[in-house]
Amino acid sequence: xxxxxxxxxxxxxxxxxxxxxxDEGAPVLSAGGKIEGIGIAPRLVARSVDGSxxxxxxxxxxxxxGHAALLEDLFGWAGGHLEGYEVLAIGHRVVHGxxxxxxxxxxxxxxxxxLETLCPLAPLHQPHNLAAIRAIAALRPDLPQIACFDTAFHxxxxxxATRLAIPRELHAQGIRRYGFHxxxxxxxxRRLAEIxxxxxxxxxxxxxxxxxxxxxxxxxxxxxxxxxxxxxxxGLMMGTRCGSIDPGxxxxxxxxxxxxxxxxxxxxxxxSGLLGxxxxxxxxxxxxxxxxxxxxxxxxxFVWRAAREAGALIACIEGLDGLVFTAGIGENHxxxxxxxxxxLAWAGIEIDADANARNAERISTPxxxxxxxxxxxxxxxxxxxxxxxxxxxxx
Ligand code: ADP
Numbered sequence: 412x413x414x415x416x417x418x419x420x421x422x423x424x425x426x427x428x429x430x431x432x433x434d435e436g437a438p439v440l441s442a443g444g445k446i447e448g449i450g451i452a453p454r455l456v457a458r459s460v461d462g463s464x465x466x467x468x469x470x471x472x473x474x475x476x477g478h479a480a481l482l483e484d485l486f487g488w489a490g491g492h493l494e495g496y497e498v499l500a501i502g503h504r505v506v507h508g509x510x511x512x513x514x515x516x517x518x519x520x521x522x523x524x525x526l527e528t529l530c531p532l533a534p535l536h537q538p539h540n541l542a543a544i545r546a547i548a549a550l551r552p553d554l555p556q557i558a559c560f561d562t563a564f565h566x567x568x569x570x571x572a573t574r575l576a577i578p579r580e581l582h583a584q585g586i587r588r589y590g591f592h593x594x595x596x597x598x599x600x601r602r603l604a605e606i607x608x609x610x611x612x613x614x615x616x617x618x619x620x621x622x623x624x625x626x627x628x629x630x631x632x633x634x635x636x637x638x639x640x641x642x643x644x645x646g647l648m649m650g651t652r653c654g655s656i657d658p659g660x661x662x663x664x665x666x667x668x669x670x671x672x673x674x675x676x677x678x679x680x681x682x683s684g685l686l687g688x689x690x691x692x693x694x695x696x697x698x699x700x701x702x703x704x705x706x707x708x709x710x711x712x713f714v715w716r717a718a719r720e721a722g723a724l725i726a727c728i729e730g731l732d733g734l735v736f737t738a739g740i741g742e743n744h745x746x747x748x749x750x751x752x753x754x755l756a757w758a759g760i761e762i763d764a765d766a767n768a769r770n771a772e773r774i775s776t777p778x779x780x781x782x783x784x785x786x787x788x789x790x791x792x793x794x795x796x797x798x799x800x801x802x803x804x805x806x
Contacts (some may be wrong), residue, residue: 420543502798508560560594564593613732621738717787718754
């Protein structure tokens with residue numbers, strides 16, 4: 412009996428999923444969960460497939476516990492949960508694969524060193540992704556670890572979509588638009604092909620709206636363009652990130668207002684977006700419950716920007732057949748979905764208010780020219796599938 416483990420390690424949380432393999436070798440979720448509050452008050456909650464909590468642990472004095480110590484604990488529990496199973500490999504979400512890594516691959520020292528050089532391009536994510544790989548290598552040096560890149564799904568986009576309008580030689584040096592959330596979009600493309608194969612063959616925008624947020628325009632399930640670019644800072648307004656910004660602002664902050672590069676980075680990544688505009692919270696749910704007019708303005712701007720970017724992507728794929736909402740806001744926040752769709756009514760989107768309020772799978776009316784879906788993403792399953800493929804190919 413065999414198993415694989417998926418890890419998605421972020422700055423303050425680690426998501427994990429344990430999959431056993433069925434007779435055909437397909438991954439079947441056995442348990443999954445999250446360690447949250449790393450650095451403040453870590454708490455590990457794991458659930459079995461039926462949703463029941465199988466582990467709920469916090470740590471007295473956990474403020475000083477880093478990713479490595481928490482992963483060791485998680486590993487101890489996972490070992491017990493998967494007793495009798497051979498764990499074939501651990502798959503990791505790695506946010507940035509740069510220009511060189513377009514497909515999942517087994518981690519070795521050379522790959523780790525190459526991925527390390529990309530940390531400045533994804534400072535919120537990449538260092539934590541790599542820290543988890545290192546922590547597990549120290550615990551179980553023999554266990555294969557597979558890196559699955561968020562940039563990979565966008566790798567084969569038209570060359571034009573990868574270019575920034577800056578001097579040519581910089582493109583050759585890797586200063587180009589990569590795109591992120593690729594594991595999520597790949598999963599959504601596969602799932603849409605099961606739910607509505609006709610629409611999946613056409614022109615679709617997937618909206619991954621979570622703390623990080625982006626849109627991806629696809630044709631036939633392949634990425635054509637996406638709102639994130641060189642870094643995961645570009646595009647939509649996010650929880651704490653600004654999204655697209657006039658680069659003149661960045662220059663002004665530094666040359667006229669005396670901010671250091673580190674201060675600007677901190678501001679754009681951690682103090683902007685919903686948090687910066689509302690002054691209340693980075694969390695969409697908290698904003699919708701707030702009476703502050705600034706919170707309402709932050710939501711309105713989030714919606715405005717999402718609709719604006721969707722309009723731009725509709726031009727890139729020359730029309731639209733389907734729209735899919737996913738991630739924390741996309742899957743759960745009916746009012747935000749309704750407001751974005753209302754701004755896209757001109758494109759032929761009509762929402763069934765009742766279906767939308769229920770977070771139903773299909774939320775467009777039967778007469779809507781564009782089919783609109785809510786599909787929960789599953790990056791962990793995508794990681795498990797890629798991990799198994801790499802293990803099989805190596806066998
Ligand atoms: P991450 O990018 O960190 O994985 P998530 O996909 O979990 O983020 O999305 C977090 C966002 O989703 C937050 O803004 C949160 O308010 C929102 N969200 C999560 N659950 C709900 C819900 N039930 N209703 C409304 N918004 C929600």
